[in-house]
Amino acid sequence: MAFPTKLLNDGEHVVVHTRTHAKALIAPVSVLVVLVAAVISLGSITDSTTVGLGAGVVAALVAVWFVVRPVLDWLTTTYTFTNRRFIKRSGLIAKEGRTIPLNRISGVDFEIGVVDRLFGCGTLIVSDASTHGRVLLEDVPQVEQVQLRVAEELHTLASGGPASERVDDGT
Known part of the structure; x- marks a missing residue:
């Protein structure tokens, strides 16, 4: 199930879209x-x-x-990272969502337990500057790859945008 493009802003694209591992x-x-x-x-x-x-x-x-x-x-809960924000959506009839702008995310970590290792998943920990402090996304498939892609996007954002948009000044 792809993230609905009608919910994306102009110039925004999906970096990672996933749901909880099927072990749930x-x-x-x-x-x-x-x-x-x-x-x-x-x-x-x-x-x-x-x-x-x-x-x-x-x-x-x-x-x-x-x-x-x-x-x-399981079917209705998704986790999406775009080049601008993190979006957690859940619910079939009564919907619930949480959005954190990427520039407010201070870190993305992961934890993999013994059982998680067997299933190829883990917990992604998204830390932000809000009063809630962090969001735990449990049983994320291929959590290490997701963490790497999100960290890369955070680095891109911190360095001034995608490499294709930066001007090479020759230095």
């Missing part, structure tokens, strides 16, 4: 498998329509809360 879906899929197995098992040991209906209602509620909601959260 392991728990919801596991819950779904256990839920289906439980409903099938209960259906095979009882002939009661009332028990089956009650199990179906409980299974549907559990599925909505522990499967559908996390999957929708």
